Structures are given as structure tokens and as C-alpha cells.
Amino acid sequence: MKFEGTVLTLLGVFYGLMGAVYWIWSKDDTGGVMLVGALALGLLPGLYLLWWYRRSGKRLRTEDRQDATIEEGAGVISSFPDSSIWPFVFAMGCFMGVLALVFGTWFAFPAIALGVMAMAGFTAESRRGGDI
Amino acid sequence: MTDLIERPVSTSDGDNVDHGTETSHHHDHHGPTGIMKWLTSTDHKVIGLSYTVTSLIMMIIGGAFAEIIRAQLVSPTSNLVSFSQYNELFTMHGSVMIYLFVGPFAFAGLANYLIPIQIGAPDMAFPRLNAFSYWLYLTGSITMLSGFLVGGGAANFGWVGYAPLSSAANSPGTGADLWICALLLTGFSAIFSGVNLVATIFYLRAPGMTLFRMPIFTWNMLVTGILILLAFPVLTAGLIMLYCDRHFGTHIYTVQGGGVPLLWQHIFWFWGHPEVYILALPFFGIVTEIFPVFSKKPVFGYRGMVFATLTIAALSLGVWAHHMFTTGAVLLPFFSIMSLLIAVPTGIKMFNWIGTMWGGKVHYSTAMLMSMGFLFTFLIGGITGIFLASPPLDFFTHDTYYVVAHFHSVVMALVMGALAGIYFWAPKMTGHMMHEGIGKIQFWFLFIGTQLFTFPLYLVGLHGMPRRMANYPINPSWQTLNEWGSVGAILIGISMVLFLVNVIYSWKKPVVAGDNPWDGHTLEWFTTSPPPSHNFLSLPPIHSERPTWDYNHPDHLAIEHNHKKQAKKSAKASAASDAS
Known part of the structure; x- marks a missing residue:
């Protein structure tokens, strides 16, 4: 969860920096707005994941741990529909x-x-x- | 009907039970059969196959358009099709191939089928959304192609639909509206696929399947999913504005009412250039799965590959206006630098693929040949692209056949990647092998045809022949080069016929594949062929990015990446969780 959130946040920050450079340099509002929009699209889910990671006590899920065994993940994953019209x-x-x-x-x-x-x-x- | 799915049990290292035989005990799924099964299924395998088959049909339709175009261009004054029919043909060829074949095949067809299996998940995260996105894609395809049935014909303003050519005054008729509406449907379909990919990869991995143990194909699909979410909404918004311009009297893209036609190009390419990577990354992923398996080596530079993929994602949003250099209204140095920079991560990938094969025990199966063909053709397409990133060279070659040849090198490489993926994973999807002999003949037709088709087009482009012309000035050298291009196109056509022959032959004379015909590395080769409902009855322990290989070859375990650092970290984490 931590790494997933970090990837999205860093991508968002990169788009933001690139957007700032571009907007100041070119004065083109279209591209500037779209790149700042991309900043938000990176930060929103990224920070949400990081916030959730902090909230859950910084505990690593079984799928985030290198030494996790299959048995540790035993139990119900979720309910999945079989078919639906x-x-x-x-x-x-x-x-x-x-x-x-x-x-x-x-x-x-x-x-x-x-x-x-x-x-x-x-x-x-x-x-x-x-x-x- | 909803099922609670539990995690599959583990298969311990010493346990040598043939897990393939357990399928017979697994309960078969109740529920509808026949056509109702297809209409109601939310199983990612059924949806993935539907996507794959539909997109291959689209490839054949788009390919037929291409053959007509090449037949028209054999002679400078040919009148096989009229000028307006020619405009419709090249528009629909581009639209069908880009919107309806390459993208959906990769990020919705193969990805839908493989991602859950590669990470040990029972299904995609949102199965019903997944089914919904397939039906949007199918109806969108029907909408776009139905343009040929209405009066006035299909859309004819090129697959990029530039304003003001696409305005109501310049392109009246329902064909253009059908094109816009089809893209709305397929656009939403792609967005939902992207949501599904990212959520599945973030939340449904098997225990021990950390991000840095995911197969590279899964990594690339994750990045593709993120790029879809960044790029596609922009296109959809742009199309809605275009529709408003055409019908509701707004003036967003028209000069008369104070609008800016260039805005369309900005919006379109802000989607269009990340889209190039949305198309390419899945195929990078496919060949990255194939090279190690047929070289009997782990992939060279796993972390470098992941880094390169993320770098491509980061840079791909900053290069859109290199399609617009000749408008004279964009910041040339910025886009030139960014476009040149993006060649670096792509180059890293090239070297990593070669490094994977280097010193390996290479087995030249059809899938491997197709991947090598991909490598060669993509290299040519990529390097000619670097020239186009330089504004002075772009001024000279823009809108000539040089550009056409450049991106046809790229997309024909992707077609080879697609076929490599089909030859590689068809045994897993159907339980039967494809015929290798026909496959190799097909490869040589496709490979030689592709080079014969693109090389003359590069030359004729450098001689200055503009694209999108039904007739061209009578000039012996242009005509000869166009004839060679058409010969190449015929060879490509023959190779596609051979592919269909192979599909039918392998279907009529099935050769049972077994669970793991290629001695594969990743989790999909651990389950049965085809996989049971919800994919896994048991899972091997996951200690590296090659769990199936580790299970089958305990003497040659894959070496973990930075295992010391990670071990220390997880020891600390488990101590912390014990304390709490």
C-alpha cells in the first residue's frame, strides 16, 4: 500500500513540476491546465492510499511482505459475481x-x-x- | 449469483502431487449456458477472450481497408475508389486499428485474461464493471463501422478529426457523428478497464506477490492503467465539446465565434501521445514475458525494466505537441527535449531484451521469432521517431509518407507482439497448442512483408510525397516505391490468412498442451489450461518473480532482488506488528 501510494504521488508531483515549467515557459493555458489536472489525478489516489496506510497502523499486507506464505493469506478474499445480465x-x-x-x-x-x-x-x- | 471466494490453498515445496488432476473434483459452475453465458458472464477469462476475438475481427476489417488503400496507390492515377471513398477508407483504417484493435486487444483482451492469473487473483476487482466495459467496446465498434451504412458515408476527416475540418459545415453527415459517439463509448470502456486494472493489481495480489515480484507484463499493465486514467478523460471531454460545436452552436473550435481550432489538437494529442504508450507498453510486457522463457534465463535487469516503464509514464504526458511542430504555435524546445528524453527508457528496454537473450539457450519457437521481429521492427520505428523529435527535420517530413512509415513500423511491431502473445498464451487459454510450422511460415511472411512495406514508404516520404492522397503526381520513382510498398502489404495480408488457417487447423486437429508447455516462469503456468473457475485450486510459494519456475526447478531458484534489505525490513515490520 505504501509503495503503491508513493508511485502515484511521485508521478503526480512530476507532472506538476513539468506542468509548472511548461506553463511558465510557454504561457500556453491548455497544456498547463491539463498537466496540473494530471497532478491532481496523481495526488488524489496516491495520498489516499498513503493516508490509508498510515491509518491502518503502517502494517504491511500479506501481499506487501517478501516473507509471507500462502497460508497467511487464507480466508475469504471477497465476494465475486458469477454472472449478471x-x-x-x-x-x-x-x-x-x-x-x-x-x-x-x-x-x-x-x-x-x-x-x-x-x-x-x-x-x-x-x-x-x-x-x- | 454471487460466490464468496476463498484464497487457494498452498502447495508446499516437497509436495509432488500433480495439481492438474484436481480439476475434476472442482465443482462446475451453475448458471446460464450458450449465448446467455456469453451475455451474462462476468468471468475475466470469458470477457478477455471476447475482447481478444472481437479485436482480432477488427484487425481483419481494418487490414482489408489497408489492402484497398495499397491497391489504389499502385498506380498514380488509379480510380479503384473515388476520392471521397478513399478519405473514408484511410479514416476508418486508422480509427479501427487504433481505437478498436491495438488498444482493446492489449489492455483489455490479453490483460483481462492474464493479469488476475499472473498475480494469483480469482478475478478482476470489479467483474461487472469489466463486463460493462466489454459491451461498451462492442457497441462502440458497431457504432463506428455503421458509418458505412448511412447516407454520406463514414467519417472522412482522418483518424485525428482535426478542427475545423471536423466541424458541421466542413464534414456534415451522420458518419462523423457516429464516429464521435463511437469514441465516447469506447473511451468510457477504456477508462473502466483502466480502473479495473489498477484496482486489481493494487488489491488482489496473492500473499508474497510484492510489487517487485510481479511479472513485467503486470507492471506494464499497471502503468498502462494509470496512463489510461490520465489520458482518456481528456479525449472524451474533447469529443463532447466537438459534438456541442457540431450541434448545439457552441464555438469552442471555430474561429468565427471566438474559439480556437488549435485547442482540438492540444486536447487530442494530450490523449494521443500517452495513447501511443498505452498501446505500446502492453506489447513491451508481452515480449518481456516471452524472451526469458525461451532463453531459459530470468529477465535481465528487472528493476531497470520497471524503472524504464515508470519513466515512460512520467515523460509521456510532456510530449504531446511534437505532433504539432508545424503549427508554429507550440514551444519547440520543450517538446523536442522531452521527446528525445523518452528515447532513453525505451532504449534501456531494448538493451534489457538483448541482455535477456545474451548467453541464453535460445529456442526459436514462433512466439520467440515474433518477439525478435518485434524487437527489430520496433527499433526501426523508434529510431526514425527520434529524427521526428527534431523540429527542423520534422518541418521537412511532416505530413509526408515518412511519418506514415515511422508509425507503421511501430504498429506493425506491435502486431508482431500481439501475435507473439497469442502463440505464447493460446495453449493456456484453449488448452491446445497452435501449429508451430504454420506459425513460422506466417512469421516470415509478416516480417518480410512489413519491411518491404515500410522501407519504400520512408524513401518516398523523404522524396516529399504527402500522405492522404488518392492520386499522386506521375513520377517513376514514386510509383516504383509505392508498388514495392503494396507488395509488402500483400505479404502481410497472406500472413494474416495463414494465421486464420493456423487457428482453424489447431482447432480441428487439437494437440493437448498441458499446464506448462513452455516451462514458463510466472503464475499462469501453474494452474490448469484453461484455468478453472476463479483460476487457482492451489498456489505455489512465491519467493521471487518466477514462482512457477522455482516450484518446478528447486535446484535453480531465482535470485531475489535486494533480498537482504527487504528481509531486514520485513523482520522489522513483523516485530512491530507482534508488539502491537
Whole structure:
């Protein structure tokens, strides 16, 4: 967790420095803004991971320790879905949505219907599924 | 249907049970079958295969466009296709290959299949999001190709869609809108894939699989995932603004309303240049897995490889405007320096690949030949790219066939990397070997075809022939060089036909591969071929970046990186956790 966070933070800081040099040197706002945006995209997840590492008492997870054995990691990892129709339904909704942008607003009606259906389905499935 | 997944049990060092036989005891998964299985599956292996097959179909479609283009260019006054059809063809050739083949094949096809297996995870971190991103990709592909069916034809402003050519006045018609909307869908698909890759690699590794024991392919996919998250949202935002310009009367990219056409180029290439590395890094990863296995050596300079990959990620965001040198409105020295710098980590990788083979016991399988072809072709593509990083040379060659030849060297190298990956991992995915003989013939057709196709284009570009022209001035030397290029394209086409022949042949006459046909190094070779549901029944102890090799060759264990420092650190950490 520590190293993951450090990598993201350092990448973000590098983009920030590069962005500062570029912005001052070129006075091009487009690139400057985008590079500073990249700074934020590195810092947000990076600092979050580091904060989480500190919060968990700087303890290394089994996957971060060189000497960890497979037995130490025994237990439930998480619950994983086996199959679900809702990703397909939701994507069809999105498909109809972009077709509405191209061919006409009437495509938006099936798009919204499919989207709402899929979101309801996703939520119900998450509540029902698994043992956690 | 949701399953709680527990960690697989360990296989201790002395235990010589053949773990392959245990699959029969494993319960088969209930759930839908047939087409419903494909529609509802959230298994990363099914999704990865769907991605791989779909993207290979896209490669064949895009390749067919390329063959028509090369047929048109055999003669300076050919009228095989009309000028507007030619514009549609080169636009859709580029779009299909870049957006629908190379990227999805690597960062969603092979990566989806392999990343969880290489790090000992049961699935991707967000399986349903993963399925969603596949369906977005498929519908996006259909949307883009359906441009050929509407009146006015497909998009015809080049795969870069430069403003103001892509405005409503200059490119009316639904084909252009379909192109924009297709990129919205595939863009979101890529962003979700990126999220999934990073989360999976950060959170689902097996115990002992530290970051510096991950296979280089996994490392490269992690960096690719981060770059996707940095680059793709920019493109998506740019496309939404382009759509607004076309339909809602905004003037973001048009001079008339106070907008700036150059803004599109900035936004597009801010995505477009990291995208080059999003495309290339997965293939770097593929060949880095293949060289050590067929040289019977560990990878040379593991840490150097990781460092180089991270450096490429860092620098890749600072080079976008080297595509825009001739606009006269960008900071030339900054982008020139950054573009030259990025050759350094790429060079480190080149030397590491050669160092991996150096002194090794090289076995020339098809996968290895393809990887060596990748090395050679990518070197040519890379070195000609260094010339383009120099503004004076770029002024001379910009928008000529020299640039076309440069990036076709690069992407044909990636195609060889893709085929290397297929030949290497097909036994794991299907349980059956690909035919090596046909594969080697295919390699030579592809390799010779590629060089025959690109070298004349470099020359014709240096003679000044501009790209994107259906007809060109009658000039004997240009015509001869174009004819040679077309011969190369035909050889590449034949090699792809041979690939299909090989797929069908290997399917009809299956040769059982076994779990570990190549004596592989990484975790995917430890499980069965194809892997069971949720991948592993047992895991070997992970003491280095080559756990399967260590398990199979206890006498030749891989040496750990900086093992002393790490041992001290983890002793300290475990003491601290005991105390608390």
C-alpha cells in the first residue's frame, strides 16, 4: 500500500513540476491546465492510499511482505459475481443513448428505460447476492 | 449469483502431487449456458477472450481497408475508389486499428485474461464493471463501422478529426457523428478497464506477490492503467465539446465565434501521445514475458525494466505537441527535449531484451521469432521517431509518407507482439497448442512483408510525397516505391490468412498442451489450461518473480532482488506488528 501510494504521488508531483515549467515557459493555458489536472489525478489516489496506510497502523499486507506464505493469506478474499445480465442491459442503454445523439431524440426513451432497469437490477443484485 | 471466494490453498515445496488432476473434483459452475453465458458472464477469462476475438475481427476489417488503400496507390492515377471513398477508407483504417484493435486487444483482451492469473487473483476487482466495459467496446465498434451504412458515408476527416475540418459545415453527415459517439463509448470502456486494472493489481495480489515480484507484463499493465486514467478523460471531454460545436452552436473550435481550432489538437494529442504508450507498453510486457522463457534465463535487469516503464509514464504526458511542430504555435524546445528524453527508457528496454537473450539457450519457437521481429521492427520505428523529435527535420517530413512509415513500423511491431502473445498464451487459454510450422511460415511472411512495406514508404516520404492522397503526381520513382510498398502489404495480408488457417487447423486437429508447455516462469503456468473457475485450486510459494519456475526447478531458484534489505525490513515490520 505504501509503495503503491508513493508511485502515484511521485508521478503526480512530476507532472506538476513539468506542468509548472511548461506553463511558465510557454504561457500556453491548455497544456498547463491539463498537466496540473494530471497532478491532481496523481495526488488524489496516491495520498489516499498513503493516508490509508498510515491509518491502518503502517502494517504491511500479506501481499506487501517478501516473507509471507500462502497460508497467511487464507480466508475469504471477497465476494465475486458469477454472472449478471445487467452490464449488458446497461451498455445497451448507453448504446441507445448515443444513437439518440445521432439519429433523433426518440432513441432516448428506450435508453432511459434500459438504464433505469439496469440500475435497479444492479442494486437489487448487490443487496441479494453473497453472504456478506 | 454471487460466490464468496476463498484464497487457494498452498502447495508446499516437497509436495509432488500433480495439481492438474484436481480439476475434476472442482465443482462446475451453475448458471446460464450458450449465448446467455456469453451475455451474462462476468468471468475475466470469458470477457478477455471476447475482447481478444472481437479485436482480432477488427484487425481483419481494418487490414482489408489497408489492402484497398495499397491497391489504389499502385498506380498514380488509379480510380479503384473515388476520392471521397478513399478519405473514408484511410479514416476508418486508422480509427479501427487504433481505437478498436491495438488498444482493446492489449489492455483489455490479453490483460483481462492474464493479469488476475499472473498475480494469483480469482478475478478482476470489479467483474461487472469489466463486463460493462466489454459491451461498451462492442457497441462502440458497431457504432463506428455503421458509418458505412448511412447516407454520406463514414467519417472522412482522418483518424485525428482535426478542427475545423471536423466541424458541421466542413464534414456534415451522420458518419462523423457516429464516429464521435463511437469514441465516447469506447473511451468510457477504456477508462473502466483502466480502473479495473489498477484496482486489481493494487488489491488482489496473492500473499508474497510484492510489487517487485510481479511479472513485467503486470507492471506494464499497471502503468498502462494509470496512463489510461490520465489520458482518456481528456479525449472524451474533447469529443463532447466537438459534438456541442457540431450541434448545439457552441464555438469552442471555430474561429468565427471566438474559439480556437488549435485547442482540438492540444486536447487530442494530450490523449494521443500517452495513447501511443498505452498501446505500446502492453506489447513491451508481452515480449518481456516471452524472451526469458525461451532463453531459459530470468529477465535481465528487472528493476531497470520497471524503472524504464515508470519513466515512460512520467515523460509521456510532456510530449504531446511534437505532433504539432508545424503549427508554429507550440514551444519547440520543450517538446523536442522531452521527446528525445523518452528515447532513453525505451532504449534501456531494448538493451534489457538483448541482455535477456545474451548467453541464453535460445529456442526459436514462433512466439520467440515474433518477439525478435518485434524487437527489430520496433527499433526501426523508434529510431526514425527520434529524427521526428527534431523540429527542423520534422518541418521537412511532416505530413509526408515518412511519418506514415515511422508509425507503421511501430504498429506493425506491435502486431508482431500481439501475435507473439497469442502463440505464447493460446495453449493456456484453449488448452491446445497452435501449429508451430504454420506459425513460422506466417512469421516470415509478416516480417518480410512489413519491411518491404515500410522501407519504400520512408524513401518516398523523404522524396516529399504527402500522405492522404488518392492520386499522386506521375513520377517513376514514386510509383516504383509505392508498388514495392503494396507488395509488402500483400505479404502481410497472406500472413494474416495463414494465421486464420493456423487457428482453424489447431482447432480441428487439437494437440493437448498441458499446464506448462513452455516451462514458463510466472503464475499462469501453474494452474490448469484453461484455468478453472476463479483460476487457482492451489498456489505455489512465491519467493521471487518466477514462482512457477522455482516450484518446478528447486535446484535453480531465482535470485531475489535486494533480498537482504527487504528481509531486514520485513523482520522489522513483523516485530512491530507482534508488539502491537
